[in-house]
Amino acid sequence: MAEMHPDVESVVLSEEDIHRIVSRMGRQISEDYADKNPLIVAVLRGAFVFTADLMRAITVPCSVDFMAVSSYGDGVKSSGVVRIVKDLDTKVEGRHIIVAEDILDSGLTLSYLVKLLQSRKPASIEIAAFSIKDIPNHTPAVTPRYVGAHVPDAFVVGYGLDYAERYRNLPYVGILKPEAYS
Ligand SMILES: O=P(O)(O)OC[C@H]1O[C@H](OP(=O)(O)OP(=O)(O)O)[C@H](O)[C@@H]1O
Numbered sequence: 001m002a003e004m005h006p007d008v009e010s011v012v013l014s015e016e017d018i019h020r021i022v023s024r025m026g027r028q029i030s031e032d033y034a035d036k037n038p039l040i041v042a043v044l045r046g047a048f049v050f051t052a053d054l055m056r057a058i059t060v061p062c063s064v065d066f067m068a069v070s071s072y073g074d075g076v077k078s079s080g081v082v083r084i085v086k087d088l089d090t091k092v093e094g095r096h097i098i099v100a101e102d103i104l105d106s107g108l109t110l111s112y113l114v115k116l117l118q119s120r121k122p123a124s125i126e127i128a129a130f131s132i133k134d135i136p137n138h139t140p141a142v143t144p145r146y147v148g149a150h151v152p153d154a155f156v157v158g159y160g161l162d163y164a165e166r167y168r169n170l171p172y173v174g175i176l177k178p179e180a181y182s
């Protein structure tokens, strides 16, 4: 097991948890998408780690492409503005799309992306969210078909999730100490 980073307060999903979660998601997708050759759309940057693991847990033919979006102004709070930094290279018309995200928080990013991709007439579009933040009295704007784990209403880092581009390389998901970003 990896040593805890000094800026991390507590681990919410260990490497072992993550392996179990992603294996299960891969199995579910493989059952649902046999013969559909789904296009996994990874939402950069955060989802690149999850997507790499998810692809290897999927046992049916599939392909991958990347979209880079930016939704967070100050690194912690949603700016409410989703900006496309890099678009897909693949034509999605008629394709079965699975959007892979590392975290669903306000849901702003995914709701914007799903609408955008929907307008390109895919055969189907579903979301695989590695984690969903449990926010009291908040219902996210989108409902993922595949959900990895629920995380507490705190700022989490690791497994692709950053604060100011740091901590993405932690192999677990943990809560950042308040003093690390204040
Ligand atoms: O549900 P929401 O409130 O929209 O938040 C979720 C989004 O926020 C993070 O991305 P960020 O904009 O920080 O970019 P990154 O993936 O490059 O870290 C995360 O990776 C999700 O894409």
Ligand SMILES: Nc1nc2[nH]cnc2c(=O)[nH]1
Pocket: 072, 103, 104, 105, 106, 154, 155, 156, 157, 161, 162, 163
């Ligand atoms: N790193 C990180 N990015 C986020 N984007 C939305 N919520 C979070 C979070 O808790 N951590």
